[in-house]
Amino acid sequence: MSLMVSAIGQGLLWAVLGVGLFLTFRILDFADMTVEGTFPLGAAVCVAGISHGLSPLAATLLAFVIGSLAGLMTGLLYTKGHIPILLAGILVMTACYSINLRILGRANLSLLGQKTLFKLPFLKSLPPYFDGVFLGAVIMILVTSLVIYFLQTDLGQAFIATGDNQTMARSLSINTDRMKILGLMVSNGLIAFGGALVAQNNGYADVNMGIGIIVIALASIIIGEVAFGELTLNQRLVAVTLGSILYRFVLLLVLKLGFNANDLNLLSAIVLALCMMLPVFEQHLHLKHLLKRGLDRNV
Amino acid sequence: MSKPLLELQDLVVKVNRQTNEELRILDDLNLTINQGDFITVLGSNGAGKSTLFNAIAGDLALSSGQIKLHGNDVTHDSVEKRTRFLGRVFQDPKLGTAPRMTVAENLLLAERRGQRRGLRPRHLKQQHQRYQELTAAMGNGLEQRLDTPTGNLSGGQRQALSFLMATIRRPELLLLDEHTAALDPQTSQSLMTLTEQRVSQAQLTCLMITHHLEDALTYGNRLIVLHQGRITFDVTGAAKQALTKEQLYQFFATID
Numbered sequence: 001m002s003l004m005v006s007a008i009g010q011g012l013l014w015a016v017l018g019v020g021l022f023l024t025f026r027i028l029d030f031a032d033m034t035v036e037g038t039f040p041l042g043a044a045v046c047v048a049g050i051s052h053g054l055s056p057l058a059a060t061l062l063a064f065v066i067g068s069l070a071g072l073m074t075g076l077l078y079t080k081g082h083i084p085i086l087l088a089g090i091l092v093m094t095a096c097y098s099i100n101l102r103i104l105g106r107a108n109l110s111l112l113g114q115k116t117l118f119k120l121p122f123l124k125s126l127p128p129y130f131d132g133v134f135l136g137a138v139i140m141i142l143v144t145s146l147v148i149y150f151l152q153t154d155l156g157q158a159f160i161a162t163g164d165n166q167t168m169a170r171s172l173s174i175n176t177d178r179m180k181i182l183g184l185m186v187s188n189g190l191i192a193f194g195g196a197l198v199a200q201n202n203g204y205a206d207v208n209m210g211i212g213i214i215v216i217a218l219a220s221i222i223i224g225e226v227a228f229g230e231l232t233l234n235q236r237l238v239a240v241t242l243g244s245i246l247y248r249f250v251l252l253l254v255l256k257l258g259f260n261a262n263d264l265n266l267l268s269a270i271v272l273a274l275c276m277m278l279p280v281f282e283q284h285l286h287l288k289h290l291l292k293r294g295l296d297r298n299v
Numbered sequence: 300m301s302k303p304l305l306e307l308q309d310l311v312v313k314v315n316r317q318t319n320e321e322l323r324i325l326d327d328l329n330l331t332i333n334q335g336d337f338i339t340v341l342g343s344n345g346a347g348k349s350t351l352f353n354a355i356a357g358d359l360a361l362s363s364g365q366i367k368l369h370g371n372d373v374t375h376d377s378v379e380k381r382t383r384f385l386g387r388v389f390q391d392p393k394l395g396t397a398p399r400m401t402v403a404e405n406l407l408l409a410e411r412r413g414q415r416r417g418l419r420p421r422h423l424k425q426q427h428q429r430y431q432e433l434t435a436a437m438g439n440g441l442e443q444r445l446d447t448p449t450g451n452l453s454g455g456q457r458q459a460l461s462f463l464m465a466t467i468r469r470p471e472l473l474l475l476d477e478h479t480a481a482l483d484p485q486t487s488q489s490l491m492t493l494t495e496q497r498v499s500q501a502q503l504t505c506l507m508i509t510h511h512l513e514d515a516l517t518y519g520n521r522l523i524v525l526h527q528g529r530i531t532f533d534v535t536g537a538a539k540q541a542l543t544k545e546q547l548y549q550f551f552a553t554i555d
Contacts, residue, residue, distance in 0.1 A: 149420075150418070152420055152421055153416075153417065153418045153419055153420055153421060154411055154416040154417055154418075154419060154421050155416045155417055155418055156421075157400075157404065157407065157408055157416075157421055158408070158411075158416045160397070160399075160400065161397045161400065161408050164397035164398060164399050164400055165393075165394070165396065165397045165398065167389070167394050168394060168395055168396060168397055169397075170378050170379060170382065171356070171378075171382055171385075171387045171395075171465075172382060172408055172409055172411070172412045172464075173379045173380075173382035173383055173412050173413045174379065174408075174416070175377075175379045
């Protein structure tokens with residue numbers, strides 16, 4: 001039971017990444033590799049900040065700001081420098097690795113004995129593992145509401161239109177370059193924010209903690225979509241959080257089957273690949289048809 | 300009587316520069332568009348019609364030449380800046396609307412053309428009544444699909460919506476790039492009628508590329524022919540009224 005509760009808490013914390021990546025991957029319609037650098041960047045900024053006496057909340061918010069600056073870099077390389085988005089993201093991601101080492105001063109920095117958001121006094125009164133669930137739920141409700149509000153504003157609509165049809169957006173006097181930069185900044189800000197939360201939850205920041213992040217974030221998005229089908233945009237954003245929790249359950253299951261924690265990246269990649277290929281399987285194997293026939297027979 | 304709205308002076312667009320196959324797609328093109336002009340643009344493939352539109356809209360950098368709006372130089376203004384005075388409908392119905400956004404959302408986006416887009420809620424629901432009336436005037440059932448993503452509309456409905464979006468905020472200049480070419484004859488005809496109505500009602504200034512000689516003769520008060528990057532034929536008013544299809548055929552025969 002406590003494992004389940006812990007998985008829900010983890011799912012909620014990591015869901016920030018899914019929502020962040022949703023802005024670029026699903027709305028702007030490209031894969032932004034920067035996130036593999038901004039996730040540990042957020043963790044490093046937060047842990048270093050707390051170690052230097054910043055309050056956990058201030059350090060977490062600072063992580064958001066620094067993360068969005070990394071997004072700004074990618075955005076400028078992409079829109080003004082005309083570097084393909086995949087490469088622009090990889091460049092900033094690579095640069096972040098050195099910056100993270102500078103910020104941390106070494107490869108791994110612990111928060112042992114320091115204050116974190118998870119050590120807030122009132123969380124102590126909750127049963128074990130419920131602190132993560134509570135904090136995660138509060139943060140996700142806040143983040144998701146803010147993103148949903150943003151997307152319903154005139155600016156947010158211009159942002160969506162940019163990803164949907166660039167030619168049209170430009171012909172309606174939308175500055176598409178600015179929209180892409182904005183998207184990359186908010187997205188990477190959220191990813192760094194997620195990095196700060198995960199670092200505080202784990203109790204340390206590590207320069208290598210960014211490896212495979214994009215797969216984990218994508219998994220929340222894709223699993224949410226596969227599980228809940230056709231939804232409105234707002235519902236899809238909520239589905240990302242549920243997808244993130246489902247993904248943690250899948251990991252739990254896999255570990256129960258006897259796999260090693262070192263196998264997780266391999267398994268994550270396999271789970272994501274399978275989910276993304278589902279439409280192809282459906283076409284070739286007529287899965288829905290088969291399922292339906294099976295059900296009919298049961299009746 | 301009418302003042303010049305847009306002046307195109309000595310426009311040159313070259314491709315394959317610094318090679319010996321240099322080509323001038325626009326070759327010292329001069330054109331003055333007066334306020335209230337409805338100009339139909341004819342010309343064979345490669346004559347430079349679309350290039351002319353792209354040059355006006357700012358999608359394409361000029362090799363030389365100048366574009367003036369109300370006498371002010373706009374040659375180096377960005378696409379976003381120019382769209383403040385420009386409405387545009389593309390030939391491809393896919394280009395004119397955002398497929399995953401609904402009809403009403405698309406209309407609201409178009410209505411904000413040229414305005415600051417801030418962090419205020421968009422208040423889409425309050426517009427529904429008005430959009431219902433606007434789309435009902437198109438006469439193709441759009442008013443029942445305000446909440447449908449435009450990707451699920453037929454080509455004709457999409458193109459009618461694109462046209463509505465280009466004109467919902469009155470543009471100083473409307474560019475129609477063969478906007479009925481991808482539609483079946485009947486749908487194409489009804490969109491043309493609609494275009495004519497709206498252009499004359501709102502007294503829009505309009506440039507319309509077409510391959511239909513009949514449309515070019517029927518609509519508008521002025522007709523120009525592009526050939527090898529230059530305007531080789533330009534008739535207005537009564538002279539255009541008197542022009543016949545045969546005369547046009549003959550003219551095309553002489554320039555080819």
